[in-house]
Amino acid sequence: MSEVNASDMRLVNGPEDVIDTYKGAGEDSRTGIEVELAFFDPKSTDLTPMSVAQNKALKNAANAARGEEYVRNEPTSEMLEIGSFAGKRNDIKEILADTQEKILQLTQKAADMGLKRSYFQHLPDKTAEDLLKNVMDVPRYQAFFAPPRDDMRSIAAYFSVCKSNQVSISYRNPQHLIENVRRLYVLSPFLFTLLDNAAPFNEGHPFTGNAGMHHRAALKDRGGVPPYLFTAQTGEAYITAHIDHAMNNPLFVYYDEQGKLVRLPSGTWTSFNALREKGLNTATNYFFAESILWPDVKIAALKDKNGQVNGHRYEARMFGVGIHQHQSAQLITAAPAFDKEFASKIDALLKRAGFDLQTPESLKAPLEKAYQSARNHNGHFLDIPYGNTSMQAFAKDFADLLEQSTLMQNFEEEIQPLLTICRTGYTDSKVNAHLFNTMDKALKFQREYDPAIFENPNACAYTLFENVLNREYTQMSANCSGL
Numbered sequence: 338m339s340e341v342n343a344s345d346m347r348l349v350n351g352p353e354d355v356i357d358t359y360k361g362a363g364e365d366s367r368t369g370i371e372v373e374l375a376f377f378d379p380k381s382t383d384l385t386p387m388s389v390a391q392n393k394a395l396k397n398a399a400n401a402a403r404g405e406e407y408v409r410n411e412p413t414s415e416m417l418e419i420g421s422f423a424g425k426r427n428d429i430k431e432i433l434a435d436t437q438e439k440i441l442q443l444t445q446k447a448a449d450m451g452l453k454r455s456y457f458q459h460l461p462d463k464t465a466e467d468l469l470k471n472v473m474d475v476p477r478y479q480a481f482f483a484p485p486r487d488d489m490r491s492i493a494a495y496f497s498v499c500k501s502n503q504v505s506i507s508y509r510n511p512q513h514l515i516e517n518v519r520r521l522y523v524l525s526p527f528l529f530t531l532l533d534n535a536a537p538f539n540e541g542h543p544f545t546g547n548a549g550m551h552h553r554a555a556l557k558d559r560g561g562v563p564p565y566l567f568t569a570q571t572g573e574a575y576i577t578a579h580i581d582h583a584m585n586n587p588l589f590v591y592y593d594e595q596g597k598l599v600r601l602p603s604g605t606w607t608s609f610n611a612l613r614e615k616g617l618n619t620a621t622n623y624f625f626a627e628s629i630l631w632p633d634v635k636i637a638a639l640k641d642k643n644g645q646v647n648g649h650r651y652e653a654r655m656f657g658v659g660i661h662q663h664q665s666a667q668l669i670t671a672a673p674a675f676d677k678e679f680a681s682k683i684d685a686l687l688k689r690a691g692f693d694l695q696t697p698e699s700l701k702a703p704l705e706k707a708y709q710s711a712r713n714h715n716g717h718f719l720d721i722p723y724g725n726t727s728m729q730a731f732a733k734d735f736a737d738l739l740e741q742s743t744l745m746q747n748f749e750e751e752i753q754p755l756l757t758i759c760r761t762g763y764t765d766s767k768v769n770a771h772l773f774n775t776m777d778k779a780l781k782f783q784r785e786y787d788p789a790i791f792e793n794p795n796a797c798a799y800t801l802f803e804n805v806l807n808r809e810y811t812q813m814s815a816n817c818s819g820l
Contacts (some may be wrong), residue, residue, distance in 0.1 A: 340477065340777035341628055342644035343596035343619040347534045349609075352580045355623060358638070359576045361648050362512040368507075368671050369423035370436055372663045373500040375415050375455040376447050379784050386415035386460060388454055389471050399446045407439050411547060412478040413497045414471035415460060419443055423507070425743070426675040431753065433664050437794055440663065444788060446765050456786050457769065458500045458658035461536035461779050465494035476598055486603040489589060491555035498540060499549045502532075502656040502663050504670035507648060509638060511572025514636075516694075517674050518575070518651050519632045520683065523692045523704060525655050526711035527728055527735075531758060532666060532720055533766040534659035534798070536779045537716075545770075549657065549710040553633070559586065560631045562708075567701045579636055583627040584609045592621045620646070659765050660801070661754035665819070669739075671757070676744040686734055692725030695788045718767040732759035761799055763806070768798035771806065 349355055349759040376387040376395070387395070399408045399417075408419045421436040444454045454640035460468075472483040483582055486495035508514040521528075529550050539548040553560050565578035587606040593599050594617070601607065609626040613620050624638050633655050656666035673680035684694050691703050703724050709727075710721040719729040736759035739745055747750055758764050773779035790801060799806070 338459070341592075341621055341638075342640070342646070343598075345619055345645065345786070346594075346596075346623070347620045349618050349620055349623045350618075352608050355580065356576070356648050357605045357634075359511070360582075361513065362507040363509055365425075366509045366513070366674070367423040367425055368429070368674065369421045369432060369661055370394070370419055370667045371500070371503045371505075372436065372440060373416055373418045373658060374394060374440070375458075375460050375500055375578075376441065376452045376462060376775045377415065377455060378451060379785070380451065382414060384460070384462070384780060386413075386468060386471070387447075389414040389473060391450060392417065392473065392768075395443070396446055397450065398450075399443045401626065403442065404438075407472055410473045410475055410478070411496070412472055412475075412482050413468045414473055415463075415468060416500060417443065423505070426671070429667065429671055429744075430747065433667060433794075436440060436663050436667070441792065444791065448788065452768075452793070453783075454788060456659075456783055456790075457536045457779070458534045458662075459498060459536070459539075460644040461538040462541045462776060463498075464540040465497045468497035469493055475589055477590075478749070478801065480598040481558070485819045486589060487556065488603050491552075492559075492586065494540075494616055495552040498791040499552050500657055500658050501549065501654055502666040503635075503652050503654045504666050505637065505650045506670065506674045507650040508674075508690075513572070513578055513674075514651060515569065515572035515575045516680070518634050518682075518701075519638075519650075519697065520564060520673055520687070522566055522677060523651050523687055523694065523700060525633045527705075527723060527731060528653075528669065528706040528712050530714065530721075530765060531730060531732065531755075532655075532659075532662045533764055534657040534662060535766050535769065536773050537766075538776060538779065539567045541776070544715045545716040547711055547766075548716055549655075550708070553631075553713065555633050555723055559629065561633060563632055567697050569697070573673045579627075581627060581793060583623065584631060585625045586630055588622075588626060588629070590625075591617065592619070592625060593617065596621065596715075602643045641654075657765070659798070660791055661794045661797050662765075664751055665755050668745065668752060672739065672742050672744050676742050679738065679742040679744065682738045682741075684733070687724075690726045690731055704749060716770060718764050718770075719762045727764050732762070736760055750795045753795050754800070757797055757799055763797075763799040765798035768802055768806065772802060 378385045396408045400406050419439045421432050424432050472478050535548050571574035585608050591599050635652040637644040637652050641647045653670045670742045707723050714721050721728050723731050736756045
């Protein structure tokens, strides 16, 4: 969750005071990734989540060992986030290596403390109530969730239960922004499904849809797909609508004259525009209002070494966490951003599927249906409708285009998990549903699995468990033939 500079007291009187921060990075366009990881105690009887004290010790030990503040807090204590460096198109190999190295280093430091990383992207048996008992003592998180307001409990549940990868691109210019943001939104139902690594449970109960999408629905106008995606014809129009959205975003917390957080009581709201009456229409409060918009493709601030906002990026937030997901998410997001020919081919593929990006007003109805199908897939995973085709058919065509991408020619091994999932239909969450169909099985695996499986990010759950899946299929076929 993004931090803001609480001491930036410059007044923002209108869009003209912030618009320069949205102009784009030009040829200095860069990308990077953030990965959220959950940890627990494998020796405890109930697989107790990492505590606040353990979180602090692990974060400090990991950062000290590397001499770099690469591990950051998230709201609840079981979770830590690592961040890669931001690099250009030709740095993507190094970004992937940097991310993988940091994940393994943090995981090893956790093991040294008797903690273990969750195999699944979440802790499938833990409820939001369980996790929100341990909010980190960071002022922002304390104001948000300690405890959550009565009318914010579903939002708090999202931030505690769900973990994800987030890939950022500092866009070149507004046109580059709108083209990539619109494409990513239309791909979102597919990408949510493709890289999901949840167990078939949510907060301790059987769940046959996409739990991450389910919880995100609680964000309402703060999340999902903003309505101006379907009306903005240019990047400049999209940015203008975004600024208006941020200025009118309902706030439950804001910064006062001393730069301290003020939490409003349940049922009471303000907004950046309403804060003008108090003279608190500061840059701090504007960028804070922007930071608590959490759509599936977020526009987020870039800051200089002093914490001042000097630009913006778009952030794709729909990716699960697992063996390969950080790598796959980075490649999927970077490919259309840095390979124009690949982007054009994906746009043509989407058009054949019934999503014409050149007529944004036509996207609303089919995209809403695709979101609903993916969120409530009922155990069908990629075998669901997607526009005028099936998600599985789209996935196979997507894999072919990915394999042909000029940019991806340097990543033949790294794209193997994506190609395997697209062509077999076995997402990691589908494999999980087959192998861990009871909570006892899921928790037994959590306790006993060998963390060495994370050392090879060029593998997915299907390749990891292919022999087991084949044995199950052979046994099922034998049983059916004996009927």
